[in-house]
Amino acid sequence: MAGHISPKSTYYAIFGALMVLTAVTVGVAFINLGALNFPVAMAVAVTKATLVILFFMHVKYSSKLTKFIVLMAFFFLFILFGMTLTDYLSRGWYASPRGSVGAGTQVEAEHPVRQQPAATAEQAH
Amino acid sequence: MSTTAAAASPVTYLNEKTTVASWLLTKDHKRIGLMYMLTVTLAFVVGAVFAGLIRLELATPAGDLLSSDTYNRVFTAHGVAMVFFVLIPVVPAVLGNFVLPLMLGAKDVAFPKLNLLSWYVFILGMTVTFSAIVMGGVDTGWTFYPPFSTEGSDSNVMLAGVGIFITGFSSILTGLNFMVTIHRMRAPGLTWFRLPLFVWALYATSLIQVLGTPVVAITVLMVALERFAHLGFFDPRLGGDPVLFQHLFWFYSHPAVYIMILPPMGAISEVIACFSRKNIFGYSFVAFSSMAIAVFGFLVWAHHIFVAGISPYSAMVFSFLTYAVAVPSAVKTFNWTATLYRGAIWMRAPMIWVFGFLGLFLVGGLTGLFTASLGIDIHIHDTYFVVAHFHYIMVGGAIMGYFAGLHFWWPKMTGRMYNDTAAKTSAVLVFVGFNLTFFPQFILGYLGMPRRYHMYPPEFQVLNVMSTGGAAILAVGYLLPMIYLTYSFFKGEQAGSNPWMATGLEWTTQSPPLPHNFADQPVVTEGAYEYSKREMKVA
Numbered sequence: 001m002a003g004h005i006s007p008k009s010t011y012y013a014i015f016g017a018l019m020v021l022t023a024v025t026v027g028v029a030f031i032n033l034g035a036l037n038f039p040v041a042m043a044v045a046v047t048k049a050t051l052v053i054l055f056f057m058h059v060k061y062s063s064k065l066t067k068f069i070v071l072m073a074f075f076f077l078f079i080l081f082g083m084t085l086t087d088y089l090s091r092g093w094y095a096s097p098r099g100s101v102g103a104g105t106q107v108e109a110e111h112p113v114r115q116q117p118a119a120t121a122e123q124a125h
Numbered sequence: 126m127s128t129t130a131a132a133a134s135p136v137t138y139l140n141e142k143t144t145v146a147s148w149l150l151t152k153d154h155k156r157i158g159l160m161y162m163l164t165v166t167l168a169f170v171v172g173a174v175f176a177g178l179i180r181l182e183l184a185t186p187a188g189d190l191l192s193s194d195t196y197n198r199v200f201t202a203h204g205v206a207m208v209f210f211v212l213i214p215v216v217p218a219v220l221g222n223f224v225l226p227l228m229l230g231a232k233d234v235a236f237p238k239l240n241l242l243s244w245y246v247f248i249l250g251m252t253v254t255f256s257a258i259v260m261g262g263v264d265t266g267w268t269f270y271p272p273f274s275t276e277g278s279d280s281n282v283m284l285a286g287v288g289i290f291i292t293g294f295s296s297i298l299t300g301l302n303f304m305v306t307i308h309r310m311r312a313p314g315l316t317w318f319r320l321p322l323f324v325w326a327l328y329a330t331s332l333i334q335v336l337g338t339p340v341v342a343i344t345v346l347m348v349a350l351e352r353f354a355h356l357g358f359f360d361p362r363l364g365g366d367p368v369l370f371q372h373l374f375w376f377y378s379h380p381a382v383y384i385m386i387l388p389p390m391g392a393i394s395e396v397i398a399c400f401s402r403k404n405i406f407g408y409s410f411v412a413f414s415s416m417a418i419a420v421f422g423f424l425v426w427a428h429h430i431f432v433a434g435i436s437p438y439s440a441m442v443f444s445f446l447t448y449a450v451a452v453p454s455a456v457k458t459f460n461w462t463a464t465l466y467r468g469a470i471w472m473r474a475p476m477i478w479v480f481g482f483l484g485l486f487l488v489g490g491l492t493g494l495f496t497a498s499l500g501i502d503i504h505i506h507d508t509y510f511v512v513a514h515f516h517y518i519m520v521g522g523a524i525m526g527y528f529a530g531l532h533f534w535w536p537k538m539t540g541r542m543y544n545d546t547a548a549k550t551s552a553v554l555v556f557v558g559f560n561l562t563f564f565p566q567f568i569l570g571y572l573g574m575p576r577r578y579h580m581y582p583p584e585f586q587v588l589n590v591m592s593t594g595g596a597a598i599l600a601v602g603y604l605l606p607m608i609y610l611t612y613s614f615f616k617g618e619q620a621g622s623n624p625w626m627a628t629g630l631e632w633t634t635q636s637p638p639l640p641h642n643f644a645d646q647p648v649v650t651e652g653a654y655e656y657s658k659r660e661m662k663v664a
């Protein structure tokens with residue numbers, strides 16, 4: 001259906017790149033990069049996804065409208081992550097009133113709410 | 126024109142072929158629309174029976190009719206059947222499928238086979254989900270919150286989840302199909318700003334279906350993985366966070382409310398313009414408000430989880446955005462009202478359903494602002510106030526809008542008229558029954574009656590009995606259309622191609638339409654609602 005036909009060599013090259021990147025993902029998993037663990041893994045994954053979208057899914061050769069729709073999907077992904085992070089990143093910004101244990105306060109041991117589910121779960125088993 | 130159909134019954138999409146196989150293998154959007162109508166009506170009956178059980182149980186303060194556990198399963202079945210199998214598909218898949226290609230002057234949707242596939246996927250998803258209900262049910266509520274859904278519940282959570290996962294793909298396929306259809310299949314001269322507002326509404330809805338549904342599908346899958354493989358997305362002991370589920374779930378399920386309400390809003394625009402004999406007031410504002418709702422509707426989801434432990438900062442952001450998303454809805458409501466102003470209002474049945482819609486949607490929308498405000502939400506969260514609010518939107522708004530559109534397009538779909546008085550009676554019964562059912566629930570919720578319990582203190586009984594009585598009236602209001610529309614389908618008088626003297630390409634072809642809609646390719650030369658140029662000739 002689509003107008004553009006890529007040479008087979010392109011597909012093999014992309015496939016090769018994806019395989020190499022998969023090896024990188026696996027390799028990196030054995031090395032502890034500390035805080036960089038997550039960013040590196042994500043960077044490799046995003047590169048792979050980009051290759052698939054651009055070449056295997058032919059977006060590189062598609063109309064502006066198709067490209068726009070693809071970008072739209074990423075925009076909504078950004079909303080999903082970004083707006084969820086408004087919660088996670090801001091937990092603990094405000095102390096809860098009257099010493100209650102509420103949103104985002106980091107009380108580990110004496111946390112009454114956190115301990116309860118563990119206890120009930122044990123009863124259930 | 127007025128004598129359209131020659132006496133020797135013309136070929137229509139209904140009588141071209143009549144074998145069962147010709148229906149089950151059809152690629153005709155009109156037949157698929159009718160098949161969706163039957164399926165959705167079946168799901169509606171199932172959901173309504175469970176609603177009846179809930180209301181019967183709540184007629185008395187004691188939990189005497191159903192056990193607590195059964196009650197949990199009953200309200201879950203009601204919610205699952207109504208949300209996923211009625212409200213989401215009812216307008217896009219039934220009315221949208223039928224009229225979208227006709228409105229565009231096209232032969233069919235862009236991908237007719239995909240359209241049929243979406244119906245089969247829907248049937249498969251419905252079969253799986255309903256079998257979960259038949260085999261003992263699910264007790265998590267339609268929201269499937271962990272940790273109860275991942276480790277507490279021993280009911281058929283997974284089977285229902287798989288069913289909903291499958292059904293989601295039907296919704297995605299319909300949305301994708303409609304988007305491509307609207308981009309690629311418009312008749313010559315049918316520019317974006319000549320499109321009927323129903324088409325704009327369907328476009329906005331498709332956007333939500335395509336972009337939102339995968340998220341809920343993945344979320345349900347994550348519940349499955351946590352249930353079986355203990356992958357710790359939501360369990361704090363495994364490093365997860367139960368609130369994460371609520372974020373992901375409502376990222377789809379709030380916009381899903383707009384999947385339910387946007388298409389009926391589009392139908393309302395069509396009917397209001399036709400029965401006021403006027404161009405819609407502020408066409409482009411109404412069109413863009415649909416798009417604004419589709420986009421901004423994705424920015425408000427956490428208003429469902431203000432009390433679940435999200436940060437106060439996040440709650441403030443989402444509260445503010447929720448107020449903001451009320452603006453485009455208000456734009457529509459004001460513009461509809463302005464369209465009525467100095468219009469030649471024609472009180473036929475579809476218009477009565479529209480008036481019902483306007484009243485109920487107004488109450489539903491404004492009480493949404495109560496629940497969006499952080500302080501009041503703490504008081505009314507998980508009470509009957511919220512139950513009343515969303516029923517005003519989803520039943521009062523979406524179902525009233527569906528009936529408005531159904532009564533408007535029925536003569537086109539079947540070629541026959543229905544009894545106008547019966548239809549008006551039904552609209553009035555639904556309006557009265559609905560208010561009697563759900564208005565008391567606002568008061569109950571404000572007084573503190575929580576949702577999802579089958580017992581309550583005796584002082585709440587009067588309001589609950591009112592609610593149950595209202596539900597009985599509502600049931601009659603919904604049964605009536607099944608009777609007079611069925612009668613109309615077989616015996617109603619011939620409608621002719623354009624009984625409402627409406628604008629729009631769908632009214633330029635015969636009723637019921639030809640198998641491929643139009644004898645000649647229509648060409649569009651003017652906007653969608655040029656009623657001022659038409660003479661009102663009541664036949």
Ligand SMILES: [Cu+2]
Nearest residue numbers: 379426428429
């Ligand atoms: Cu919401």
